[in-house]
Amino acid sequence: MWTFAGVLVLPSGLALALGLLIYLHLWLRVWRGMSHRPAYRVVYCAAAIVLSCLASGVIVAGWNGLPVGFTGSLRIVEAAAVFTAANAFIVALSVYLHTGARSPRSLFGSGDDNLLEVTTLVLGTSTALGIVHAPALVPFVLLPVLVLHRSVLVRQLEIAANIDGKTGVLNAHAWHLLSERELSSAARAKSKLGVLMLDLDHFKQVNDVYGHLAGDVVLKVVATTISEHVRDYDSVGRFGGEEFVVLLPGATETEVIPVAERVRQAVMDIEVEVGTASGPRTVRGLSVSIGVAVYPSGGTVLERLLHVADSALYQAKRNGRNRVVSLAAA
Template structure:
């Protein structure tokens, strides 16, 4: 019995839900509780499905399941990271909202669950939360057009699709904001192409509903368009992969340099100052060597999150590789830049990062410090290379002066 209890405690301790902020934990659990209550209510109150409804469900589920398996296998074979496959689910769920009774509609929600199993999602609480949000959004859209019997009209088609998209987006956005108040707007709301693909998917679902209501056997014809839709939904992920550092989510060196050069060009044309901060974590090699590289990755992610919350939305934050980060501050000159750098230095020293060592033992890293070099356009002009060289020289001075310091070039 003792061994079993230890395994359970270890599992719960490793479940990243409990590392979230208290408000985020409460929200995630509340969304899951509402979704579970709705599913129970559906099965308690729904009538038995008719034979034609069972046929429609079978065809929709078989088509969706086949597409899910094909796309997941394709992603795994190519060793790519799948972004949220929500766009694919919109299409067949929209069709189910318009054609199936609530109990069969709930069974159609096993599609996102199947994706979670095939893709091997590493964070169980995220998978459960997004599935719960999808459930609430789907049943909300069904309620709008008629719980027992859906009412068909062009206006209701549009409204049902809008509710499906907006309710889920809202639930997920609140969760992301509670988890990370400093998250970028694109991370919370998605990019414009995400919205466009969602509208396309909902429209495809409406057309699929019309087709299967006339002839249920026509559902497999939607397979190729669904595959193409899923491939299109991966485009933002591929683009972000080329721009973002995998360990921190910050702009990688190449993308940050493009952003910085564009910002410096605009600032020069307007005669506005720009400052650059070059940061290096002190004694970071010791973390990797003594605790492990996974612990080092956890520290990098924690520092990245701290950086995003310590600067303005318009500031460009990037990772230059290793334990080095860089921040561009448009419109800010010497005094403000040094204040920002010192705020980052203080916030780094205040970090407490929970992680595990190579033996699996829990460790709390709370002795992190950072050295920062500051360079400004008022002294070194608007050439990015000149600013980086100056900031690097100042960083070396901060290191040689004892670390955990800010030095102005």
Template sequence: MAESPRRRCSVTRWAVWAQPTRVIAVLGVVEMLALILIGVAWVQFQPTFEAVVLAVLLAAAGIVHTEVATGVERARRQVGEKSYTDLSTVWTFAAALLLPPALATATIVAVYTHLWFRVWKPARYPLFRNTFTATTVLLAALAAQEVVRVTGGTDTWANGLAGVAALSAATFAYAAVNWLLIALAVAVSTPDATRENLFGQLDEIAVELATLCLAAMLALTLTVSWWFVLLVFIPILVLQRAVLYRELAAAATTDGKTGLLTATAWNARAVEAIDRARRERSTLAVLVLDLDHFKRVNDTHGHVAGDRVLAAVADAVRAEVRGDDLVGRFGGEEFVVLLPGLPEARATAELQAVAERIRVRVTHLAVPVETPDGPLTISDLSISVGGTMVPHTPGTTVEQTIALADRELYRAKDSGRNAVRIATATEIPTQRAEEPRPAPQPEVSPES
């Protein structure tokens, strides 16, 4: 029976085909490996009534957890598009520790299929992402099961430190395989990805480890009584809401178009950094950057293309500064960078070099965009940069520092744009920024 044209069209329009060839290749290899290992597990499977019931219990618990927390999870997926925290781990890892490979994979597939229809699909996540995530979990579960088998099975968990070591080894295997596979996918899709892009932020890693530990304790208690599964729901739901709060807080401080800090968030952190630098007598510098002739991009290609250019420029700025430098968007096409701890002996020269690297990198940008007339590449971009060292004088404010850097930015603009201007030592105020006003003198009448 011939395949209908409508079906062929829908398959060719899957989001996965828009990915680079190297990404499709990695996804295909990883998923094929998972299918082979799952096939082997099912061929060797010898079911027992107890194992089947436990698999149904864990799958049902995972589904109930999703149903109870559907609103929270949908909010998390919409707010934290690149969230690395998956609290379903509490069920999938417990299944990996307690069930034979075939039933563990069936439990994981059940949990993630339900997640797709209830959480990921309504949040408009591509199916291939959900499939790959489930695949990494399946492979991580198989790795953890092998560790459990090698260390003597669940009977060894009651053996004091030896049991802790066995459970810890299985936890490490599960986490390592899962994180490394996700990091591989991110690395091939984003060659210039940072460590945080690959593995997530430290607090995300901490939450995932906490979830794994909770799953390990669940598995341990289930060897005593299956009723202990009820004790997991309260802590996992509380943890889920805590993660949502953190992600909402992060979203509130992050500019949606560029991923940089918002002006308010940058300003708050800059105040703290200035106070710290003053106490420690350490160097601190600020750059203000403005994309030249950005209005032409919006007027010629539209605001969607302009947003793509802003995101590309933001990535260029981040690529040329250190991980602990604060990069923010001040609105429109203006960016700001706070650079702490520059080498004191050559701080101004180092600031000049950083600004110049950013300027050059922006001139080399080629930004692919989609327009009503088809795809095109926007190039010939340039940026003007002004900078200054932050004086240590008491009372110096962020606003005063920005004003000084902004003055240099306008000098760069006036010189023809696509230029860098850094305030010299003689141009940086050294007196107190907020001198007390002199006491008013009595007026002297002209007649006296």
């Protein structure tokens, strides 16, 4: 909202600086420490906003002040459309290159996501018009802005309550609730859904050799690695101890297994420096065993899917660890 308002009323340099400051504030106050919001994603999103500002700034640059009247309204809508299209294209390109996803929902977000985006643009336009033409009315514009911010903040607090404090991914309870909803959606849409059950191999040795504090650091890095190598709209949870789960909406078995293999390889590549009583040391040589289950062939209720994925996980353990097993493919 503030970014688009800045595009309309500020010089281009200040508008860009405003966008960067907003993302820096969000990183410091909200997103830092969340595994699903790693720094590189925040940087990419900030860059997307900067490019969107530049794109819409091309439209705004030809104005002599903020336009008014019907024609002026159309020009503002044009600037908003360019801003939205540029941002959507950049984000969709990132999602496609990172995950290979092709569905409109995966690339461009849900209807609620886009409705929120339109709402923020409308409020940004109203704020800009108020600042330029009727400063005394700006407080009336800010009231719905504060309500919107409060509702978003409440949502963010709800998300924080669902996060596992040690790893930054969903806790088991939150993951179950989300998975039940996704399973119901898959049943209504007659679509597929994948579940991964992951267990860090020989994690007790990490605790024994490097200490439990170092083990906590390793768990955090593993959780972040998993989150970075699944799709943006997949849900990663900590199931307990060194065990994680991933829900992959809309994924068939042929799509789930490559994701699991990508995660397995990424965990093998981890090198993390930890503090020990004898000084800094590097933990490497980690591996993970992964079991796969797919709805509906693996089960039509969540507990059955988890049981199938867990059985596949232990088959991976028995087969020598550091591998992906799907009982359906066995």
